[in-house]
Amino acid sequence: MICFGWIEVEKEKRNLFQLAVQRRRRLRAKMHSLIEGAPRAADLESSESVMDNLMGLLRVHVKRGVNLAVRDVRSSDPYVVVKMGNQRLKTRIVKKDVNPEWNDDLTLSITDPDIPVSLTVYDHDTFSKDDKMGDSEFEVRSFIEALKTYTNLEEIPSGTVISRLKPGIDNCLVDESAIYVNNEGKIVQDLFLRLRNVECGEVEIQLQWIHYPGSKTF
Numbered sequence: 001m002i003c004f005g006w007i008e009v010e011k012e013k014r015n016l017f018q019l020a021v022q023r024r025r026r027l028r029a030k031m032h033s034l035i036e037g038a039p040r041a042a043d044l045e046s047s048e049s050v051m052d053n054l055m056g057l058l059r060v061h062v063k064r065g066v067n068l069a070v071r072d073v074r075s076s077d078p079y080v081v082v083k084m085g086n087q088r089l090k091t092r093i094v095k096k097d098v099n100p101e102w103n104d105d106l107t108l109s110i111t112d113p114d115i116p117v118s119l120t121v122y123d124h125d126t127f128s129k130d131d132k133m134g135d136s137e138f139e140v141r142s143f144i145e146a147l148k149t150y151t152n153l154e155e156i157p158s159g160t161v162i163s164r165l166k167p168g169i170d171n172c173l174v175d176e177s178a179i180y181v182n183n184e185g186k187i188v189q190d191l192f193l194r195l196r197n198v199e200c201g202e203v204e205i206q207l208q209w210i211h212y213p214g215s216k217t218f
Helices: 002-037 041-053 141-149
Strands: 056-066 078-084 087-090 101-110 117-123 131-138 161-165 177-181 187-194 202-210
Touching: 056 078, 078 101, 087 101, 117 202, 131 187, 141 161, 141 177, 141 187, 141 202
Parallel strands: none
Antiparallel strands: 056 101, 056 202, 078 087, 078 117, 117 131, 161 177, 177 187, 187 202
C-alpha cells in the first residue's frame, strides 16, 4: 500500500509539472503575440503626425494606358505603381495588352500639396524582375487650390471648367488638363500623362478629392 501510494503521488507531481509547463508555454506564446501585434512607438508617432496634418484623401482613378512599350515577345503585362512620399500603391495586372484598361482607384493621404506624385508602369514577369515601361509625374497643388476656391458646388453647373493646365517642359501633360465639376457635382481633374524614359506610352488618370472629417483645410 505504501509503495502504491508513493507511485500515485509521483504521478500526480508529474501531471502538475506538465500542466505548469503547458500553462507557461501558452502564456509565453500569448505575450509574444501581443508584443508582435502591438504598434511600435515610432509607428504610433508617425501615424499621429499624419492624422494631425492630414488635408484629405486624393483618389487617383487610373483609367488606361495607350501605346505602351513591348517588353515581352509581342506584348506586355502592365501594371501601374503610384507613389507619393512613403506611400506606394499599385493597380492590377492586365495580361498581354499594350493598351490596357485598369479602371482602378488608388487613394493617397495628402499632408503636403507640394509633394509630387510619381507614376511608373511595369511589365509583370513571373520568373524575373519586373521591367520598367516608363514613368511620369504630376503635381496636386493646382487641384487643391481649385477645391479651396470653389466651395459652393451646389451653385456651379455640372460641366463647368474651373481651371486648365497646359502641357509644357515643366510637366508631363500630353494635352490640356481640365479641372471641372462633373455630373455628380464633384470637382475632378483629367490628366493624360506622357511616360518618360521609354520609347513610347501614355497613361490617362482622373483625380477626385475625398474630404476628411475634421480637416481644417477647407
